[in-house]
Amino acid sequence: VAETSGEFGLIEWIRRRVAAHPALEIGIGDDAAVLNWPSEKTLVTVDMLMEGVDFTFPEASPEQVGRKALSVNLSDIAAMGGKPIAAVVSVALPRRHGAELARRLQQGIEQRAREFDVALAGGDTNSWDGPLVISITVLGEPSARGPVLRSGARAGDWILVTGEFGGSIAGHHLEFTPRVREGLLLAENYDVHAMIDVSDGLAADLHHVLDESRLGALLFADRIPISAAARATTDGKSPLEHALSDGEDFELIFTVAPETAQALLALPPFDTPLTHIGFIEAAPGCRLQSADGSQRELPALGWRHEL
């Protein structure tokens, strides 16, 4: 007999809501989900968000938190040039209002899952006396050209980015659209050498590409696309500093051969702005060149968890 309250009542409520999906043979309600989705290679990524660190209530709504928790993972799949297929969700719910919170989280997750045709395959629902913690794992598949890694940049590549950077904390981090369509269009139709999504910050994440590719870069300060939110900051840091270091932009940084870059910029395959911000170079490190031609070293500014 299906229960209508408590943990099993909530699971039953979710189970009835969750849409069928061609990849989902067995969804919520068994010991594991069964995906019927034959593929050679599988992409898998996980991200955990914690109340008080990655969002706060009531600044964020539960629906926004659910959407963000799925979106940060979709952004990782986008950065591999992949297509997301399915997600599983685990939550630690505060005991007070936990059921109401869970339903609103679920609605946010479902909305985003529908937009990107992602199967909600299962989860684990827990309650405790602590703050909300939500962890989502997303499975995907690479494009037919294979996954796009961080390590594939080549000296001479042009460095391109989608969208704008900085000031995400003002709201973008709860409302961004993961660049899944852009990442997949790029990976399917162009020879993308390396790609990453910007979660830690433009400088920090570019450094990840440089470290993995064992190369350096030259960036042009006046080409960095700076968001209106970064321009509106009044904390003494310049808009450019915000754009380089704030993080959670969830835009893509990628590198391609010069002729590919020129083709992309001449006839972009999507409406999202594309900007050429610099070059991959053989010399290690990352140099930022100002409009007057002077250069300074750009360290891996950005967010990291202290341990």
Add this chain to the structure above:
Amino acid sequence: VAETSGEFGLIEWIRRRVAAHPALEIGIGDDAAVLNWPSEKTLVTVDMLMEGVDFTFPEASPEQVGRKALSVNLSDIAAMGGKPIAAVVSVALPRRHGAELARRLQQGIEQRAREFDVALAGGDTNSWDGPLVISITVLGEPSARGPVLRSGARAGDWILVTGEFGGSIAGHHLEFTPRVREGLLLAENYDVHAMIDVSDGLAADLHHVLDESRLGALLFADRIPISAAARATTDGKSPLEHALSDGEDFELIFTVAPETAQALLALPPFDTPLTHIGFIEAAPGCRLQSADGSQRELPALGWRHEL
């Protein structure tokens, strides 16, 4: 340049330790892991453990928590008759001693992963001011006969269980061996109609099978295998009650046709004890028959999260 402290230092430490695995094309260090593991169907399951709910320090060591966090997922894959392939881990680490805790968790996870040939494919490392939260997602593949579901029980089936039940809180819940080998041997070599692992409790999890199969059961009280820990309890509940309701035994309950059960009991395919505890019946509900022949209704006793 690889960092040696903080979040990226820890990730680098884990990355260097983690073993290569034939299924793992790209492991820790990119936006997503890439599994090169062609299969028709994929099993996926997730479980989250929270300090103060699923374990407490110092009763549990960090290594035990890491092992348990992986093992509970392996138990779910076992209950599908599947083979685990890869895992991803997300953690929220208490800021105090977080790096030390993370390293010891990782050692526990690695040890269990090696035992069951599971690829550690990636993760997400976070720190905060709260207690430890760890969520692991495991991917697996069903046996060639397909996944074993909760819903496949048939009237007349014999109900069999592995191992013993009750009193897990005394230590078993931190030290159990997930029944992966048993589940896989059963699923590969026998026509197992339905299977589940016991996390909520023997009665509660049998009820899940009965609910999903829309059938009932008759259990024999004197056939329930009761653990020494359940017999040693002194809280006024009987050892049998403990065995039926305690949970976290992580044994398998499964149902098979009578002739299959007889073959299994006559020549068990593994050393783990196998016990015939009752029958699947057409009449809904679960009846527990005492040695004197009297019957009482057995409700879905067991653990659930209050919401």
